Amino acid sequence: MKARILLLTAFLALTSCKREQKISSPEAVSISGLVQYREDRGTLHLKSGNFTYDITKNQVPFKKIILLNASMAGYIGELHAEDRIIGVSNPEYIYSEKIQSLVKQGKIQNVGSEQKYDIEKIISLKPDAIFTNHIASFDNTYQLLKNNGIQVIFLDEYLEQKPMEKTAYIKLFGKLLGKDREAENVYGNVEKNYAELKKLARTAKEKPVVLANEMYGDVWYLPGGRTSAAHFISDANAEYILKNNTDEKAVTMSFEEVFAKSGGVQYWINAGNHVSKKEMLGMNPFYGKLEVFSKGKIYVITGRENGQANDFFESGVVRSDLILKDYIKIFHPELLPGYQLTYMKALK
Structure with a gap:
């Protein structure tokens, strides 16, 4: 009888442990002091600066995105996800040959510039998300886009001052585009190279x-x-x-x-x-x-x-x-x- 009680106690403790593991919140992934995200019960909770987003499982991976800053094209290019881009602003400032080719083919639309975005075109393209730096004077424009059901995600990577933290934004793009493994590979390679180069520099006389x-x-x-x-x-x-x-x-x-x-x-x-x-x-x-x-x-x-x-x-x-x-x-x-x-x- 005593053995049965001990066995039952052990079983209850084990199942309780498993239950606690299931309901405990996963740790947040910290990109930098500005950006963190965590997944919990089918929702991706993202904090970027003063902005927070709750992105549900059925919203990602994003298939159609618009970039309002040329710097963000760098992350998309490293993930070989240029085909996800349906619109860009100021294409003349984008270096990527692949993106330029898609613009010329009409597969990526020019949605204007910071002086004047083509709001009607943006809405008609029905993007899953727009990525941009936050500019306070454009808040009315952002709100209009949000009112039309468009997810506007603010990422101010230009504020990052530690080189590898700026690189780490690729992890977030990987998560949002369903390219987690590719993003981790890129980040891991850059991190390894950076550490080795830094060590090499220390050998200089x-x-x-x-x-x-x-x-x-x-x-x-x-x-x-x-x-x-x-x-x-x-x-x-x-x-x-x-x-x-x-x-x-x-x-x-x-x-x-x-x-x-x-x-x-x-x-x-x-x-x-x-x-x-x-x-x-x-x-x-x-x-x-x-x-x-x-x-x-x-x-x-x-x-x-x-x-x-x-x-x-x-x-x-x-x-x-x-x-x-x-x-x-x-x-x-x-x-x-x-x-x-x-x-x-x-x-x-």
Whole structure:
């Protein structure tokens, strides 16, 4: 009798355990501090910034999507899901040859621009979802789309300052497009490459000093010390002139302030989209006063451009490893002797 009671107790404990496992909420997947999602009882609960979404199982995977930002095309391209796109805004800013081909074939529609979206066309296309950065001044437009039963998902990946967190957005796109395995493979490969490249950079014998960005009018907008640019410079084992700054946004300085900090700078990166040092100097004669202009090396992010489209802002949002590889090649060319720059280009 005692044995039966013990057996019954053990059985009840086991079934209770199983029941608890079934009803317990699964852990959330954290993309970054801005974006997390979790699946619970057939619903995908997504938090992106200040916005939350409850996407039911019968709504996904999305088959028809519209992109209102060129950067998001990078994630779709890495998942080989261009055939899911039915509309884009400002197609002239999209670098992807496949998307451009689909636009020319009429399989992807031009739905306008940030100046004026073609709301009637968007509604007539009946997308499962629209992906866009949130712009407060467009809230009335977003509400009109929502009133017509269209899911508008705000993803502000441009705010992410840690390179691999920006890459991690591909996991969310994989979940929403039914391409989880493909997304995990892409992320895993980029993560592995990034870690190996970062380790390689640490073997360099020198740590060069770096200046970044350029002037607009009378103001130089430098990346803050905790921006993605600063992270890339640090991970490539170089020393950024604002390495001790703690801002996650641009820092404004006068030319005189930058000049005072630029002694010993060997590399100037992300220097706009200039075609030559001569053209650069013609636009701003002050640049000639910088030692790095005459004695150092200057790089721009125009290695993959096509008209107004720049792949640095497209596939580059996913391929953090390739961006890091470019910077390592620039700062420590001896570490990657056979590698040709992908997104960057040296100014002559």
